[in-house]
Amino acid sequence: MQSSLAITALMMGVLGGPHCVAMCGAACAGLGQAAGERRAQALLAFQLGRLAGYSLLGAVAAASVQGLGWLTTQSAAIRPVWTLLHLTALVLGLLLML
Structure with missing residues (x-):
């Protein structure tokens, strides 16, 4: 396991490397060129901002799903949506395996 x-x-x-190069490569290169002597500080601030942004969006996504899960225990009408969400995640996982 x-x-x-x-x-x-x-x-x-390894396979996510091209995504990172395409999404952040140009921004990092531009920041490095524009910052001049303060290149290291600019790149550090950029990376910390990325880390904080992804963390915040992950927390929002997790809270949303947790709220939907709580809502399914309170309302029977939402349970099919919750089940469909789980089935969609399962299908996505199976498709990614192919």
Whole structure:
């Protein structure tokens, strides 16, 4: 189990490299050129901002799903939506395996 998890993480890292280059490469290069002497500070601020932004969006997504899960326990009408969300995540996972 641990080796398959490690291989999956490695593959995501290697295959996600082009995404990172395309999304952040130009921004990092532009910041590095524009900042001049304060290049290291500018790049550090950029990376910390990215980290904070992704963390905040992840927290918002998690809170939204948790709120929807709580709502399904309170209202029977929402349960089919919750079930459909789980089925959609399962189908997405199966498609990603292909």
